[in-house]
Amino acid sequence: MEKRKVIIVFIVLILIVIVGLWGSGIIPKRIARISASNYLEKNFPKMQLEYVDIEWSSSFGGYSIKFKDANNKTYSFIMNNKYFPISLGQGLFAFEEEYRQKYEWQDTNIENNEESYFYGKVIESNAKYIIVEPNENEEERKSADKISVGLGENNDALYTIGTNVKITYDGTILESYPAQVKATKIEIKSAENFEILFKDRQPIDSYNKIYAILDKSETDKYNYTIYAYDGSVNIKIDDKEYSLKDALLESKITMEEIIQKANKDLDNNKITGDMYKDGGSMIYQYDTYTIIKCHTIEGNRDVYIGTKEMTLNDVK
Structure with missing residues (x-):
């Protein structure tokens, strides 16, 4: 008889402890952590997440649980139900979108090429x-x-x-x-067909050896200046000839298109060229002229169009 009483008292004490732990939120928090961790690991296996903390959020009527990724970026989710929180709610949709963009897009594109x-x-x-x-x-x-x-x-x-x-x-x-x-x-894509026309500077020409074709202060289209070196620069667009300055200002051509074509010509071995070890400046050498696109560590982004013998040392 005494033994039965002891067992009953023991069971009652255990129930009191369980109810206390449940009511205080300790057990529900544990359930929430296990449920959320298992769900994220199963459905988002490529993102390694680490549990951070969980707190009751009275404004949302549920537990706010946080995880972080390898870059310490945190993700928060709301798990509704105070005493049996087993499913992720608010915050999951945005997380799914980010996961798809970061991982599933990449996999699909690699597979389909x-x-x-x-x-x-x-x-x-x-x-x-x-x-x-x-x-x-x-x-x-x-x-x-x-x-x-x-x-x-x-x-x-x-x-x-x-x-x-x-x-x-x-x-x-x-x-x-x-x-x-x-x-x-x-x-x-401003122009489909164009050709740079460079004319070497003659002894009778009065302009300086290096001069600005288009200064960055003259337009809001470029944050760098475009120079000519030891000659003058025109451009032929769809069989019509313009000064390079007029063509740029009138948006008949852009400097980006000219550089893009130079890169393409270099890739196709139509011209020679190289990259300087100053941060990434490029030189493009055509038969009758040279283009230098500066990209220095100091921030110089100017462009020079000059003689076929021109080098970066000539325009420093």
Whole structure:
């Protein structure tokens, strides 16, 4: 009889402890942590997350649980129900979107090895991204009238509003507003056919050996100055000849297009060229002229167009 009483008292004490732990939130917090950890590990295996903490949130009526990734970025979720929180709620949708963008986009593109492109016009521009309006006849226009395109780091190009561009991307459009794509190449498309015409400086010419074709103070299109070295520079666009300055100011051509063509000619071994060890300045050597695009550690981004013998030392 006494033994039975002891057992009953022991069971009652255990129940009191359990109720106390449950009511204080210790057990529900443990349930929430285990449930959330298992769910995230099962459904998002490529993102290694570490538990941070869990607190009751009276404003949301549930537990706020936090995890962090390898870069110490924190993610918060709300787990509803005070005493039996087993499912993730608020915060999960945004987390899923980020996971898909970071991992599933990459896997799909690697597997399919597909690229797409569209033509459009820049309607908003800053140092980090541009927003492009696809042309009416583009397939992308059917799903998005505005597409945000990231520019990445160390980008020198200035895409002014109204610039026509060709965007090559990985084939996936993120459904947001504006929509987003991961661009693999951004090309300015003002002119299809053009040719630089360089004329060597003659003894009777009165201009300086180095002079500004277009100073950055003369326009908001460029944050660098374009120089000529030991000669004058014109450009032929669709069989019409212009001074380079007029063509740039009238948006008949952009300096970015000229540099893009030089890079393409270099890749196709049509010209010779090299990169200087000063931060990334490039030299492009044609048969009758040379282009130098500065990209120094000090921040110089100027462009020089000069004789075929011109080097960076000549214009320092």
